[in-house]
Amino acid sequence: AHRDYARYTFDDWPSGTYSGLTFTGTRPGGAIAAAWAAFQFLGREGYRGLAAASMRARAAIETGLRERIPGVRIHGEPPLYAFAWAAEGVSMGRVAAAMAREGWVAGRTTSPDGIHVMATPVHERYAADYAEAAARAVEAARSGDSTGTARAAYN
Numbered sequence: 001a002h003r004d005y006a007r008y009t010f011d012d013w014p015s016g017t018y019s020g021l022t023f024t025g026t027r028p029g030g031a032i033a034a035a036w037a038a039f040q041f042l043g044r045e046g047y048r049g050l051a052a053a054s055m056r057a058r059a060a061i062e063t064g065l066r067e068r069i070p071g072v073r074i075h076g077e078p079p080l081y082a083f084a085w086a087a088e089g090v091s092m093g094r095v096a097a098a099m100a101r102e103g104w105v106a107g108r109t110t111s112p113d114g115i116h117v118m119a120t121p122v123h124e125r126y127a128a129d130y131a132e133a134a135a136r137a138v139e140a141a142r143s144g145d146s147t148g149t150a151r152a153a154y155n
Contacts, residue, residue, distance in 0.1 A: 003021070006021050007019060007020070007021055008020055008021070014075070014084060014109040014110065014111055014112065014114075014116075015107075015108065015109050015110055015111075015116070016110040016111065050121050051081075053120075053121035053124050054081040054119050054120050054121055054123075054124075055080070055081055055119075056124055057081070057119035057120065057121065057122075057123040057124040057127055058080075058081045058082075058083065058117070058119035058123075060124065060127035060128070061117055061119060061123065061127045061130055061131060062074060062083065062085075063131075064127055064128055064130065064131025064132070064134075065085055065131050065134055065135075067131070068131050068132065068134070068135035069087050069131075069134060069135050069138050070087075071087050071088030071089060072085060072086070072087050072088075072138075073085065073086055073087075073088065075109070075112055075114055081118065081119045081120070082116070082117065082118040082119070083116075083117055084109045084112075084114040084115060084116045084117070085114055085115055085117065085134075086112065086113055086114040086115070087138045087141075087142075089142065090138055090141045090142050091113075091141060092108065092113045092114050092115055093108070093113075094140075094141035095115065095134070095137045095138050095141045096108055096115055096137075098136070098137035098138075098140040098141055098145075099115075099133055099134065099137045102133050102136070102137070104130065104133050104134075104137075106137075115134075117130075
């Protein structure tokens, strides 16, 4: 009976309605404790190094998208490692589906329509690969290819 009163619902963000049984959502106490422990282990310089790598990854992905996709736009002016992007004249749902067929996870935003990227240090080495896959996916979505992407040989 109390569960109905525990639900937290929020709908004023780009990915539509978020509803969960806790206010902390995807950041429960265990994750917060783990983040604190990681910071204690890494120290200030270690944390700054990871943050810098995340920002380099984000910049490389954004640059790659702008260079490879005509009509690409970044939603807003995000100052940190996360951003959303879209390409003009194409359903981003189709783009996300085409990327998924190549093995890329493409998180969606709904208002405005787009794909969400949350860059981490791991993404730095794959930034060009991501941008190339995104360009192929946009091309496939624009051409109406629903069976695969307009894909170059990819090893």
